[in-house]
Amino acid sequence: MSGAPGSATTTAAPARDAGATRARPGGRGGRHPRLRRRTALAVLCAVALVVAVVALGLGDYPLSPLEVLRALAGGDGFASTIVLQWRLPRVLAALVLGAALGVSGALFQSLTRNPLGSPDVIGFATGSYTGAIVVIVAGGTSWAATAGGALVGGIATALVVYLLAHRRGVAGLRLIVVGIAVTALLHSVNSWLLLRARTEVALTANFWGSGSLALVGWQQLVPALVALAVLAPLVAAVAPPLRQLELGDDAARAHGTRVEGARLAVVVVGVALTAVVTAVSGPIAFVALAAPQLARRVTRSAGVPLVASAVTAGVLLLVADVVAQRIGTSPVPVGLVTLVLGGGYLLTLLARETRRSR
Amino acid sequence: MTDPTDASGADGADGAFGAGGPARPGADDATGAPGAGGAARPGADGATGASGAPRLSARAAHLAYDRRTVSAGVDVDVRDGSFTVIVGPNACGKSTLLRAFARLLKPRSGAVLLDGQDLAGLAPKQAARRIGLLPQTSTAPDGITVAELVARGRYPHQGLFRQWTDADRAAVDDALAQTDLVDLADRDVDELSGGQRQRVWVATALAQQTEVLLLDEPTTYLDVAHQYDLLDLFARLHAGGTTVVAVLHDLAQAARYATDLVVMRDGDVVATGAPADVLTEELVERVFDLPCVVVPDPVTGTPLVVPRRR
Numbered sequence: 001m002s003g004a005p006g007s008a009t010t011t012a013a014p015a016r017d018a019g020a021t022r023a024r025p026g027g028r029g030g031r032h033p034r035l036r037r038r039t040a041l042a043v044l045c046a047v048a049l050v051v052a053v054v055a056l057g058l059g060d061y062p063l064s065p066l067e068v069l070r071a072l073a074g075g076d077g078f079a080s081t082i083v084l085q086w087r088l089p090r091v092l093a094a095l096v097l098g099a100a101l102g103v104s105g106a107l108f109q110s111l112t113r114n115p116l117g118s119p120d121v122i123g124f125a126t127g128s129y130t131g132a133i134v135v136i137v138a139g140g141t142s143w144a145a146t147a148g149g150a151l152v153g154g155i156a157t158a159l160v161v162y163l164l165a166h167r168r169g170v171a172g173l174r175l176i177v178v179g180i181a182v183t184a185l186l187h188s189v190n191s192w193l194l195l196r197a198r199t200e201v202a203l204t205a206n207f208w209g210s211g212s213l214a215l216v217g218w219q220q221l222v223p224a225l226v227a228l229a230v231l232a233p234l235v236a237a238v239a240p241p242l243r244q245l246e247l248g249d250d251a252a253r254a255h256g257t258r259v260e261g262a263r264l265a266v267v268v269v270g271v272a273l274t275a276v277v278t279a280v281s282g283p284i285a286f287v288a289l290a291a292p293q294l295a296r297r298v299t300r301s302a303g304v305p306l307v308a309s310a311v312t313a314g315v316l317l318l319v320a321d322v323v324a325q326r327i328g329t330s331p332v333p334v335g336l337v338t339l340v341l342g343g344g345y346l347l348t349l350l351a352r353e354t355r356r357s358r
Numbered sequence: 359m360t361d362p363t364d365a366s367g368a369d370g371a372d373g374a375f376g377a378g379g380p381a382r383p384g385a386d387d388a389t390g391a392p393g394a395g396g397a398a399r400p401g402a403d404g405a406t407g408a409s410g411a412p413r414l415s416a417r418a419a420h421l422a423y424d425r426r427t428v429s430a431g432v433d434v435d436v437r438d439g440s441f442t443v444i445v446g447p448n449a450c451g452k453s454t455l456l457r458a459f460a461r462l463l464k465p466r467s468g469a470v471l472l473d474g475q476d477l478a479g480l481a482p483k484q485a486a487r488r489i490g491l492l493p494q495t496s497t498a499p500d501g502i503t504v505a506e507l508v509a510r511g512r513y514p515h516q517g518l519f520r521q522w523t524d525a526d527r528a529a530v531d532d533a534l535a536q537t538d539l540v541d542l543a544d545r546d547v548d549e550l551s552g553g554q555r556q557r558v559w560v561a562t563a564l565a566q567q568t569e570v571l572l573l574d575e576p577t578t579y580l581d582v583a584h585q586y587d588l589l590d591l592f593a594r595l596h597a598g599g600t601t602v603v604a605v606l607h608d609l610a611q612a613a614r615y616a617t618d619l620v621v622m623r624d625g626d627v628v629a630t631g632a633p634a635d636v637l638t639e640e641l642v643e644r645v646f647d648l649p650c651v652v653v654p655d656p657v658t659g660t661p662l663v664v665p666r667r668r
Contacts (some may be wrong), residue, residue, distance in 0.1 A: 033503050033506075033544060113497065237518060240513065240516065240518075243499075243510060243513075244510065244513055246497065246499045247496050247497060247498070247499075247507075247510060248493065248495060248496040248497045250460075250462055250491070250493035250494070250495065250496060251491075251493050251496040251559075251562075253460075253461065253462050253482070254460055254461075254462070254486060254489075254490065254491035254493060254563070255486050255510070255511060255513040255514055255566065256481075256482040256483035256484070256485065256486030256487070256513060256514035257482065257513065258482055296500070296501070300501055301501060302499050302500075302501050302502035302503065302506050302507075303499030303500065303501070303502065304499075
């Protein structure tokens, strides 16, 4: 606007031309942003389906995509058993649990207005692990007991972080900083618990703690699906006020948002999503951190998108799980794969954020 | 005032309202006293439509942040249909008063009334359908387009699960047209200039379709031409029937555009009334500690504060 001091009537035309020919990397502002986003989302969904079909065909008894589709439709006996009974729960778990992590990450990143604000960085996953270890050490062996411990641990951690970060409302950065501090504290608690435990108990806890989908069957998946089905409409309900919070507290309030109530609701829903996932699979790092930012770039959405983050995270976790099953001579927990991939991502993210804030 | 479209727009509004309405008693005489007077005053003529009943008022409102009291008990009325500008030195409580009007700050005691009704008794969305605010600071999410941001002003009109209606679309189109943003509707907000971006936030407030529009230092950080573009826009909205309440720093701008001035110091309202009646050398020296002469603005005839050499 340095050239023309006039109003938009004088500047709009040249500005639009510039928009049409602009080649700035990451440049946006096409004529139909909504259509472009829908297309990107449709492509993401298609990718998810393709990856899922391929993943269902992989294994000791390989199946072609066509055979997988036939098996899904209830075709010949043996292939159907393999696909529906053995492989589908795991693939579905990767997609759905990944999606839940993605939404949870998107909620927290949007709430804190910071790409670092994800449930694993803020400490809820670590808290879930603490809860699970306590249960395992105390002699709880069933899957339900461990899951329950994880659920309670995650929610309790969230409560502590929220209360510690609360000073005339919860601000984004304070939530992250308090969360990181609590995570560090919980890590040492976890180590202490494992060191005191008997070796085989520590091994069980350790395996659970690295996050794996290897032991997920229909029996574990169904309760999680039910829980997520209950949470889905709640996500839809907190989305509009969340979009208002993005505008800043004053604008949100001026538009009639109950800012503190909306923020608490977003935190509760986000924590519940992470807690359900952690209860089923153990803590899976970085999916919630990376997927929303990836989705935002792919769809070029306004703010952090919820649906696109869900699909992206589902694909990410599924791919990571496929890699985890095939990476070495014996399968490794998927949590380790996401840890390695996500760790690299976190480093670049931190490097970029610090460069920007300088 | 460099842009011909805007100037003509303001003139048009003036003409339409100035011609039909009765003269404002006293105002012209008072302006005439120091000198010229009688020239066109953008926005001021809209006040002719103002009735006597207050739209917004503070009644013994105790305004405070945590332990810091800003106003111990402030009383002030904003007339319906007025363009009220709140002025005063830094930290005098003018933004705080505006925040109380906008429900961003709840009075410790006393009350803020909208049409005689306690604001605290209104549901947030209900209040947001009647009072709009241009906040001092707000953030546009990355990658949001102009039309999308303006559409977020429709929130108070929407139900629990977002529903987009024809009324919403019409309100957004209307807000874009009024702020001259139709051609930029699909552009990214981050790509706009400061002046354009501020107009987008104005449009977002307009999309709320409120009878009252509150403006918290709307011209800060804008160059002088964009400041007047924006003020002319507010004058047009005022002429269209909106009650406008603004916090401004520039006394010349305040005098030009306001129908009513509210002068504050140390959390209290020191003077209220038409700019020509209120803005005297004695008052400016007392409130701002600024020795000055007040001369008529050569363009509009409104009082113009010129500091003395110190």
